[in-house]
Amino acid sequence: MDLPLIDLVVFLVYMAAIVAFGISFSFRKRTALEYTTGGGRLPSWAIGMSIFATFVSSISFLALPGNAYLSNWNGFVFSLSIPLAAWIAVRYFVPLYRNLKSESAYYYLETRFGPWARTYASICYLLTQLARMGAIMYLLALPMNALFGWSIPLIIICTGISVVVYAMLGGIEAVIWTDAIQGIVLIGGALVCLLVIMFSMPNGPGEVFTIAAEADKFSLGSFEFNFVESTFWMILVYGLFINLQNFGIDQSYIQRYITARTEKEAVRSTWFGSLLYVPVSLLFFFIGTALFSYYQAFPDLLPAELQLTENADKVFPYFIVSGLPTGVTGILIASIFAAGMSTVSTSINSSATVFLSDHYRKYINKNTTEKQSMRVLLIASFVMGGLSIVVGLAFNGVTSALESWWALSSIFSGGILGLFLLAFVVKKAPSKAAAIGVLCGVVVIGWMSLSPVLLTGTPMEGFKNTLHTNLTIVMGTLTIFIVGFLLTGLFSNQKKQSI
Structure with missing residues (x-):
């Protein structure tokens, strides 16, 4: 399937604009602390949008609608655990990390258990981020390859280089401000897509609910206390632990607590970013359900190969290309890449911060100058970005990239x-x-x-x-x-x- 020229232009212009905007932050004179924390002067709404964008990835953008299309809203239970995890975070974790006066999330473990704990946790974090970035870039390439025939390795390499350039040169400010823009693009694109689906139904938007309800698409899963299958309670418990890990020990989130001007603004940004994900994830699940109703009403519009269960994640990208007006398709494809790029850029910056604080300054050179610290941050960002591209290429050909990512993340983190x-x-x-x-x-x-x-x-x-x-x-x-x-x-x- 060929992408219309105007959609390709919209997509390429968006990508170029994001990279240029991120690079623009490199022209400011900064210290290593400003590179990693933004000097503690970033507004709470932008930090909140960045926290939200860190939650969302290309995995979420493609997997959540695909999951709802294939089954029901059981996966949405994960989002229901976020408010409790966010309350614990703003009550205990935000004050803890802001009072430590360290840009590293793992300094606290050293104060409690010694250097081994800090080193262990930071290495686990770096390994987890490599696996995560690689999985995201690979999963981002899959639908683009299936729909347009674009080369998977080429997509991974181009996406990776684009993110590495602005994340490496622009620092945390570039990451947060580009995250904020990409979060807005992502939400706007998803809303447009849902409205097109709803108002394309032959008997009006209400038909989406009628067809979906008959197929039990709004179910949150079984309420049995069964931890072998994906029941309501299993997903809720899993979500609570994952989100406590995000808020409590993940450098990507904790670094954002420190970028806020005050503790009050850090709390506000944490609430904003985490709670925003709940309705947006609901939006993605609803898109998947609406797509199910849409293709039940228009079964001839969906190719036979996409009706197979293993291709559920490709239904949403297919609709983006085939069911949206010209121009809007380019924006939606940009939204998919925005979701992936925001998460990868966050991982690159936070990983570089961890390497400088927890490894270079601790074991290689304890008395680094500003010039040395900045050089280490730039090199570490480049190396982590490059390795993530290699990991993404290594994912090419695995039976299930998503299951491989889950297995690796469980082992590492x-x-x-x-x-x-x-x-x-x-x-x-x-x-x-x-x-x-x-x-x-x-x-x-x-x-x-x-x-x-x-x-x-x-x-x-x-x-x-x-x-x-x-x-x-x-x-x-x-x-x-x-x-x-x-x-x-x-x-x-x-x-x-x-x-």
Whole structure:
């Protein structure tokens, strides 16, 4: 399918404008602290939009409508956990990190358990971000390849280079301001798409609800306490732990707490960005449901290959190309790329900050000058961006990029939240208890992630994990916290007895 010239022009102009706007921030004279925190002078609404854009990625833009088109609104339960996680964040996490006066999220772990905890968490973060950026760029390329025949490696390379250029040169200010613009484009594009679908129905917008209700498309899933399948409660618990990890220990979010002028503005931006995602994710689910109704009303408009369940994620991009007016299609394709670019740019900047603060200044050169720090930040941004392109290319050909990303993220990041909660909640927890807890947590995470693959079809099959894959982070976190908590009490009693 060929993209009309005007749509291609709209898309290319948007991409060029975003990159140029991001690069424009490089002409300002900045210190390393300004590069990583924006000098603590950014407005709360822009930071909030950046937090929102960090939540949304090309995975969300394509996967949420595809999920709703294929099944129901069970995945929306994830968003329902965000208000509780955001309340905990503004009540406890925002004041904690602003008072630490460090641009690194993992400095706090060092103050509680020593250098090993900071190094462990920061390495886990860097590995997670590489996997995330690679998965996003690959998933972004898939529908473009299917619809237009564009080369997957070429899309990954071009997208990656575009983001690396402005994220590397512009610093956190470029990331936040481009995130704000791309968040607005994303929401506007999605709203336009939904309105076109609704008012294209043969019997009016109400027919969307009629057809969808008959197919039970608005269901939030089973309310049984079943943690093997995607029930309401399983998704809610998973969402709460993922969002606590985002707000509590993810450098991408915590760095934004520090960019605000005051703690009050940091709290306001956190509420704004997190709560905005709830209705926008609902919008994406509704688009998927509306597409189901639309193609039930016009079954001849959907090619036979897209009616297969494994191609559900391609239905929305297909409608963007075939069902929207010329010009609007270009804007919607730009929205898809905006979602991916905003997340990747955030990961590049925050990863560079982590490398400088948690590794270079700590182990290589403790007395860096401003010039050296800026050079390290630029090189680290370039290297992380380049590696993410390599990871994206490595994803090419995997059976399921989304499942591969989930597995990698569980292995790399599943234990950091448990370590943080142990540090934050159990004030007397010693380093030894935390280290043993982390070791036990990593074993549990490894077993849950790998046993279904390694033990299936072997005599040990009875020992493989049968819980839902999404519970890996939950079990890993609980293992680290509970083991650390119990060992804290044990070591405390032993100490009293020895006295």
